[in-house]
Amino acid sequence: MQRRKFFKNTMILAAGTTLINSALSAKENNSLMQNDPEFYEIFNYFSEVEVTKYNKLDKQNTHLVKLAAIIANGGSLDFFKEYLNIALAQNINPVAIKELIYQSVPYLGFSKVYKFLELCNKIFKESNISLPLKNQGTTTKENRYEEGLKLQVHIFKEAILKGNEDTPEDMKHIREFLSSNCFGDYYTRKGLDLKTRELLTFVFLASLGGCENQLKGHIQGNFNMKNNRDILISTLTQICPFIGYPKTLNALNLIEETSKK
Numbered sequence: 001m002q003r004r005k006f007f008k009n010t011m012i013l014a015a016g017t018t019l020i021n022s023a024l025s026a027k028e029n030n031s032l033m034q035n036d037p038e039f040y041e042i043f044n045y046f047s048e049v050e051v052t053k054y055n056k057l058d059k060q061n062t063h064l065v066k067l068a069a070i071i072a073n074g075g076s077l078d079f080f081k082e083y084l085n086i087a088l089a090q091n092i093n094p095v096a097i098k099e100l101i102y103q104s105v106p107y108l109g110f111s112k113v114y115k116f117l118e119l120c121n122k123i124f125k126e127s128n129i130s131l132p133l134k135n136q137g138t139t140t141k142e143n144r145y146e147e148g149l150k151l152q153v154h155i156f157k158e159a160i161l162k163g164n165e166d167t168p169e170d171m172k173h174i175r176e177f178l179s180s181n182c183f184g185d186y187y188t189r190k191g192l193d194l195k196t197r198e199l200l201t202f203v204f205l206a207s208l209g210g211c212e213n214q215l216k217g218h219i220q221g222n223f224n225m226k227n228n229r230d231i232l233i234s235t236l237t238q239i240c241p242f243i244g245y246p247k248t249l250n251a252l253n254l255i256e257e258t259s260k261k
Contacts, residue, residue, distance in 0.1 A: 047241035056234040061196060063087040064100050065203050069239035071104050071116050072207035080116055084123055094129050099136060099191035100200055106182040107204040136190040145176065148184025155198060155221045195225045202227075203235060206251040207243045215251060219258045229259050 032040045055062060067087065070080050087097060101120055105113050124131055139147045152160045164175050187197055198221050205215040222232055232255050240248045 043241065051237050051240060054234060054237045056230055057238065059090065060092050060096060061199065061235075062238060063090060063092045064096060064196070064200060065235050065238055066242065067097065068100055068104065068200050068203040069207045069242040071101070071113065072108055072204045073243050074112060075242065077115060077119050081119060081123060084120060088123070088127055088129075093191075094124060095133055095136065095191040096196075098133055099189060099197075102189070103186045103192070103197060103200060104204055106186060107201060108208070137185075138188045138190060139184050144184030144188070145180040146184075147188050148179040148182070151183045151187050151194070152179060155194070155224055156217065157224065195227060198222050198225045199227050199231070199235060202232060202251075203239060206236065206247060207239065209243075209247045209250065212250065212254060216254050216258060219254055220261075223258065229255060 057065065063083075063086070066083055067080070069075075070083060084097070088094070097120065101113060101117050104116075121131060149160075164172070167175050187194065192200075198218065201218050202215070202222050205211045205218055219232065223229075233252070236248050236251055236255075
């Protein structure tokens with residue numbers, strides 16, 4: 001048994017080293033390896049070996065949640081570029097990657113996302129991925145509100161209707177924007193299933209920090225979409241190296257709180 005565990009851990013270490021090397025050694029003279037070899041070794045082991053032992057996500061979602069965390073946390077473009085190249089090398093669907101970036105806009109704001117979208121387009125072209133990708137939209141300007149509200153009710157149940165009803169009159173237009181834009185324009189799109197979209201929203205909010213009320217609501221939304229406690233904790237484990245411990249611990253506390261309801 002011990003022998004089998006040793007070989008399993010060795011394989012994990014090898015896979016992790018390969019990933020981090022492809023991420024951080026893309027340039028012939030990598031500055032981190034040259035100038036900060038001790039830090040490089042620490043981050044390498046933690047981010048690509050240790051956290052991987054607790055990963056319960058499939059391959060595609062593992063890459064998507066990391067990319068989502070890098071964007072939401074305002075990570076460097078170089079760092080995003082290397083992890084995007086890893087995802088493409090691992091045959092992650094370009095449509096799924098694009099949909100992840102699009103969906104980040106209503107949560108992070110276009111001013112933060114724009115540079116990542118532009119870089120993604122550049123990398124796609126360098127990888128001979130033809131742009132624009134096939135349209136994924138399913139709603140029109142006439143039905144986006146109704147379709148978005150349907151999805152909100154599906155994810156959050158009747159609580160969403162009560163929230164709309166209790167909102168002061170001069171604020172109702174923002175709630176309508178949530179239904180028509182956030183959900184009607186983005187959640188209704190093809191390319192990612194609803195379960196994955198809700199998981200990515202959890203990552204956006206956990207990575208941002210300071211969004212505890214919204215994060216709590218989307219933890220419950222994930223539970224409703226069958227992303228259970230184990231999946232959310234595994235997700236936080238994978239993105240912890242990118243968002244830090246304070247945000248990770250805050251999100252864990254909210255998972256614990258919501259689980260007890």
